[in-house]
Amino acid sequence: MTNERLKEHVCIVTGAAQGIGLATARRLATEGASVFAFDIAEPTEETEGIQWIACDVTSPQQWQENVERVVADAGPVDVLVNNAGGVGSYADLADTSRADWDRVIMLNQNSVFFGMQAVLPSMIERSTGSIVNVSSMWGIIGTPGVAAYQASKGAVTMITKNAAATYAGRGVRVNSVHPGFIWTPMTEAQDAGITQGLIDKTPMGRAGLASEVASAIAFLASDDASFITGIQLLVDGGFTTV
Numbered sequence: 001m002t003n004e005r006l007k008e009h010v011c012i013v014t015g016a017a018q019g020i021g022l023a024t025a026r027r028l029a030t031e032g033a034s035v036f037a038f039d040i041a042e043p044t045e046e047t048e049g050i051q052w053i054a055c056d057v058t059s060p061q062q063w064q065e066n067v068e069r070v071v072a073d074a075g076p077v078d079v080l081v082n083n084a085g086g087v088g089s090y091a092d093l094a095d096t097s098r099a100d101w102d103r104v105i106m107l108n109q110n111s112v113f114f115g116m117q118a119v120l121p122s123m124i125e126r127s128t129g130s131i132v133n134v135s136s137m138w139g140i141i142g143t144p145g146v147a148a149y150q151a152s153k154g155a156v157t158m159i160t161k162n163a164a165a166t167y168a169g170r171g172v173r174v175n176s177v178h179p180g181f182i183w184t185p186m187t188e189a190q191d192a193g194i195t196q197g198l199i200d201k202t203p204m205g206r207a208g209l210a211s212e213v214a215s216a217i218a219f220l221a222s223d224d225a226s227f228i229t230g231i232q233l234l235v236d237g238g239f240t241t242v
């Protein structure tokens, strides 16, 4: 069920060429938003209501330039969804190379810092705005391996709470969404044994859909969540309950 609760909202969604980001961009557009998709890749499918902007979220300079473009084109940014990210390396801590560590932290963690810095001044000035950072269930509970990914997602959890606490009195809400195992091009590419193990451990007995994460993001982005800031919204089929 959708509605027009994001009408006249200017929204940026990163990593929106596929997967959770694409589903989110579509969902926000369906709810009436002007959506700008920031990605290094071309979209896999064209969608009405979404404008594509080539942007590498690991570059603070590209963030500044492209946010200025959005503002010039559509007006100030109301919603930022920091979704771009990737596993990068499945290695455990002892085997994680410095290069892998830096790459994953840059993509998953520093990009969120850059993105929030690019939109926050205007949100604070206008006393309105909603930021949704896509972390992971691995940003809340531990798992073996994927050391850099887990560290980066944990950092996203805490910088979200930090920004929520800092800006709660200035009209800006900041929340994080924590997907469990979701079918996307990212997880379709991973080892089948890892995939089956994660599904087996999910109480609902299946993988989630990108659209199911998108609906949680759209809720937090919208005024339906007007008294909600600093939460960690798990979308994990019950994975973290057991």
Ligand SMILES: NC(=O)c1ccc[n+]([C@@H]2O[C@H](COP(=O)([O-])OP(=O)(O)OC[C@H]3O[C@@H](n4cnc5c(N)ncnc54)[C@H](O)[C@@H]3O)[C@@H](O)[C@H]2O)c1
Pocket: 014, 015, 016, 017, 018, 019, 020, 021, 038, 039, 040, 041, 055, 056, 057, 058, 083, 084, 085, 086, 087, 107, 134, 135, 136, 137, 178, 179, 180, 181, 182, 183, 184, 185, 186, 187
């Ligand atoms: N799929 C899951 O099971 C799952 C679980 C937990 C968390 N997540 C998180 O959800 C988010 C989306 O995951 P997904 O499964 O849809 O991934 P995906 O790999 O299918 O899509 C990621 C998108 O990010 C883009 N991207 C990568 N590097 C970029 C960069 N430097 N600048 C701009 N865009 C860039 C890619 O081009 C791609 O379009 C990620 O942050 C991921 O960590 C996913």
